[in-house]
Amino acid sequence: MTRHAESDDPFMPSALHDLMFGHIHSAALRAVAVHRIPDHLADGPRTPEELASRTGTDAGALRRVMRLLASRGVFREDDRGAFRLEELGQPLRTGVPGSQHAGVVMITSPMFARSAPRLQDTLETGQPSFDYIYGMPFFEHLLKSPEDRATFDAGMAAFSGAEDELVAQSYAFPPDSRVIDVGGGRGGLLGAVLRGEPSLSGVLFDQSATVAEHVLDRPELAGRWRTEGGDFFTAVPSDGDVYLLKHILHDWDDEDCLRILGSIRRAARTGARLLVVDAVLPGNSAPHPALELDIVMLMALKGRERTAAEFESLLDRAGFRLRRILPTPGLPAIVEAVAV
Incomplete structure (x- = not known):
């Protein structure tokens, strides 16, 4: 198949393509953060099979998620199919200076991920879509949900600590x-x-x-x-x-x-x-x-x-x-x- 100029090729990646699939990148980032995949790459590259054995994940699914994030510079795959953590992904590790692990988990949490698709309603009313999803304002929800409050507090500490x-x-x-x-x-x-x-x-x-x-x-x-x-x-x-x-x-x-x-x-x-x-x-x-x-x-x-x-x-x-x-x-x- 002959490649054409970007403006003529519907399969050529574009800024609009990246915007459209932004929630997929975010979900993939959350998945590897929640399962602490970057922590297991601190000592060097590992295959998805090795990582799956260590983290209780499915090797096939993990490879596909890591492949996507490798295309964004978070990981790099070598000739034997092992992935190493790139500089962009280093802040996803826990317990390291400048760790943004908790911040990533917070921003990609259901608190925000569930609110995003209802942004269309916010455009009509001017009111937070979070309130429609959870039935109460954000800070009131945190008072009633210790788990979400812990996620929020840890995420804010990660962001603020670096600043x-x-x-x-x-x-x-x-x-x-x-x-x-x-x-x-x-x-x-x-x-x-x-x-x-x-x-x-x-x-x-x-x-x-x-x-x-x-x-x-x-x-x-x-x-x-x-x-x-x-x-x-x-x-x-x-x-x-x-x-x-x-x-x-x-x-x-x-x-x-x-x-x-x-x-x-x-x-x-x-x-x-x-x-x-x-x-x-x-x-x-x-x-x-x-x-x-x-x-x-x-x-x-x-x-x-x-x-x-x-x-x-x-x-x-x-x-x-x-x-x-x-x-x-x-x-x-x-x-x-x-x-x-």
């Missing part, structure tokens, strides 16, 4: 400041900030069950932090010099964001700094790594990724003045504002 040091190193925190991490989870970012400047002290603020699992109990941080449980929609600790909001505002619509920012403004003295750590989208349709995340927000929550102009407007309405936006080596930027 915390980068964010902490990208901003010069004023010496002797009190840093309040609002919605700070288990304290990964606060810990990185405190390690970077020994004169700082901090408060980790989140729901009581979350801060109870904090990771701040380390010798080098002794005596410089405390935890506090509460609801950031109602009130947050007062008298902070710097308030942190990392990956919080993107979970909520503007009105809920104003409630969170209002709690901070009531607690903060005039002149206190607010650092919003979130992706900042370009003001056009230019490619950006957070555009997919914006659709996750659309179909699962009422949140959104925002542009610089949208952040400025939101902050102004809440009593803060935008000072500057600092890039980091990772996905989020640091949106710096001051209480006025």
